[in-house]
Amino acid sequence: MTKSIWKVDAVHSEISFSVKHMMISRAKGTFNDFDGTIEADLDALTNAKIELTVDVNSIDTRxxxxxxxxxxxDFFDTEKFPKATFVSKEINKKSETNxxxxxxxxxxxxxxxxTVAVELGGQSKDPMSGNMVAGFNGETSISRKDFGLTWNQTxxxxxxxxxxxxxxxFAIEAHKQG
Known part of the structure; x- marks a missing residue:
């Protein structure tokens, strides 16, 4: 099959994070402004290409x-580094949908x-637009120090x-283009 372009629908998607706070709880937040594309045949995702861009200024911890x-x-330094990006390099199938x-x-x-653990949630036809829509969910953990986010307080x-x-x-809804 041929690859299609799937565009991330930020209105129906979420990118979130959590980090330990004061050693006893977790501070949580989201990024509200992001976009991305997935070039994929959903029946052969190991050949997909994924690109995601996040506007770090859109951080929201309430x-x-x-x-x-x-x-x-002290942290993201959004004046110098306003965007975060993810570009896939390799996709390994773990199970039918993972x-x-x-x-x-x-x-x-x-x-x-x-490495991000990703689950293909499935696909469906959007009753409003008639377009095919796919859902993806995933998670990973990173060391913030690896990315120069070293500020802290004892x-x-x-x-x-x-x-x-x-x-x-993340929970991503992507719409097939064309």
Whole structure:
């Protein structure tokens, strides 16, 4: 079969993260502005190409002061590095609907390979537009220090304010083009 272009529908998709806060709980947030394309034959996803771009300024943790701090040079430094990107390099089939997607994540000017566990949720015809729509869900964990996100504060009770491991997850709805 031939590959089709699938465009990420940000309105029906979500990219979120969580990180340990004060060693006892998790701070969570989302990125509200992103886009991407998937060039794929859904019956042969190991040959797909995935590209995703996130506007890091769109970070939303439901706290303006924290979001502003995350945009600052202490963390994402969005004036210098306004975008994060992911580009797939290799896709390995794990089961009928599960894949390991290896690709390059670029964040804060640093590019590192990561592996994302991805599940193909299926496909359906959109009753409004008549277009085919596919769903993808996934998650991975990264070390924020690997990407130059090293700011932290020591707690008087021991430990640190912000954990190193960041859990990333997404639910993507993509619309077939053409």
């Amino acid at each position: 706290n303006k002061d924290r979001d502003d701090h995350l945009r600052s040079a 894949y390991g997607v290896v690709g390059d994540l670029t964040l804060r000017g640093t590019t590192k390979p990561i 707690l008087e009770t021991g430990g640190v304010l912000v954990g190193d491991e960041v859990k990333l997850s």
